[in-house]
Amino acid sequence: MLWSALRLSCGRGSLARGLGTRGGGFTRGWDGKVSEIKKKIRSFLPGGALDPLFNTSHLPPEQADVVIVGGGVLGLSVAYWLKRLEKRQGAIRVLVVERDHTYSQASTGLSVGGIRQQFSLPENIQLSLFSVNFLRNINEYLAVSDAPPLDLQFNPSGYLLLASENDAAVMESNVKMQRQEGAKVCLMSPEQLRNKFPWINTEGVALASYGLEDEGWFDPWCLLQGLRQKVRSMGVLFCQGEVTRFVSSSTCMTNTSGEEVSLKRIYEVHVKMDHSLEYQPVECAIVINAAGAWSGQVAELAGIGHGPPDTLQGTRLPVEPRKRYVYLWHCPQGPGLETPLVVDTSGAYFRREGLGNNYLGSRSPTEEEEPDPGNLEVDHAFFQDKVWPLLAQRVPAFETLKVRSAWAGYYDYNTFDQNGVVGPHPLVVNMYFATGFSGHGLQHAPAVGRAVAEMVLEGSFQTIDLSPFLFSRFYLSEKTEEGNII
């Protein structure tokens, strides 16, 4: 462009004679030609992807050491800790396969984003404490040079769990155990509740537990993006595709009681591209199932659950998607800035959102009311009939409210005992699970990622012992029940 302008102004002077001005129209297509020549040179010089015939940049690599099925917060957390705990930099090649790069149905982005230590299992409390430590120092863990620091938008307002007469004793023992584990929780009587939060109607409330520190809610999307960015910078490969097949080899071994056991080992993962029949077989050593609500289907592909019932081969992974709604409403006279995330005796919960008296909340439906998880359509009648009356009864200011919007998301619901599944499968020896957390996966993600990475690299749990969460409990019918599920 500059040369043609100069030519026009100076005519056929010496200025017009330059590198590319041999003819009349030659200079006009010069920039395009330069970039094409550069591309050709780059393609045959060493260091570039040599594939002059087919463009395979959208396909995953042909080999990877660890394939993580599912790119949500749990999958990315496992990838992060694998890269962080590897013995030598670049020792492990990790591939994260995510079906939907917009995360439109992923539980992570649709989550309410709460984090609490008020659980009934000590392991869950330890997982939350580790994760809250991770979130507090997130800019040290997930620092990428040249990227701005992450702002999780954490609200340290705490959780307030209300208990009726029947549940008061259980709550008291839970709080005692939580305090022993190191959570900062206190018990409140209805009188103290009325003094502190005058907008609560304490009818039917016998006891309340209030988290003073390290509890609240944050922006899950920011955590997801931060993990993604950091994990990319550590060299993890991403692929947008769907896992359609596992190819495995099996060996027969006899166990101590003389029975024949067939152990399987997955050696290839078929990743199918979107809107296409094209697939890439990826040779792998280890597969991590972090597919969230669809983990059950991924486990079926690996042959878990194909066998006679009541045997280890016939034990399915009992994780299925359950639809949960979240509603956003505006209430001008609602509770003020100090409002924690309040969980009512009936299971209805709400929290503040922003400065403008907007609130978010919902309630988990009972087993009979479970909606069909086939789609993410919102049932507004559920709010009218099942959520609003309970909220209005607990907070009288909520009698006048106006619903602004609503959305639905999936819980990766563990139908056995509503707690996560972590660790290897006893028969498919190189498939590890990190799923099934039934609504508290986001708040445990950093800790579970570390646990799975330790299991893969060291062979056992090092920081937090998650043996109650192994797969074998489904066969042995040992439930690890969690009482405080919201």
Place this chain on the structure above:
Amino acid sequence: MAAPRASLCLVTPVCNRSTRCIRGLSGLVAPEDNQRKGRTLFQFLADHFYDVAALREYLLRKQVLAVHQKNRSFANIREQYGPYVAGAFFILRQGGAVKFQGKEWIRPDRRGRFPYDFLKFQTVPVEAVDASGCAINYSGLDNLLPLKELQALWLQRCPHVDDWCLSRLHALADSLQELSLAGCPHISERGLACLHHLRHLRRLDISDLPAVASPGLTQILVEEMLPDCEVLGAGWAQGLKMGPGGQPRDASSSLLT
């Protein structure tokens, strides 16, 4: 590259003569444009050479470790002399000032030295702490929270005090009457929400908080949350647009005129 100056340092550098920033690497504490040129040369080298990138990571890591070192827990001093002396020692080392009950303010001089006669005050509670500009962070508060009779805490312009730190202040709820958070770059309205535990608070200064999105609205909500407390900060009218009559509304005009 978005916000290069902010992203180079993990923590905003407290630039006084005692700390060395990365910019000081090029040799001199130079004027603005010279610093910018030096930084982009370093940036260019870091982008193209692994060794320089590793050096930059190391320097950033050293900055973070320096802050952690300043905020280490003085547990041995606490065991030997008691919590009040340990807290006072921690603050004085950081460059802040301490006032024991019935005594005068103890401040370090320009070179950071301070008299050690407060070591005798093992049973005298600490009444006021002026930690303005100090590099206190979440773990450093371990040394301050045992001061159960603390009445005034000034955390103006502390670069590492954020919402997480504010959530720890509930331990001082029984005694704290005055709290100043003016000018802290990492405090937002979410952290201010957990100040409701401080029921004896009478003066709260939340002016000039750059991370608070709407200062006027936040001040109104904080005033509602703490009815007995005098909240100093942005006026309620800050952030309001021009009125319909074309009259500009400013914070000093009263509601009735």
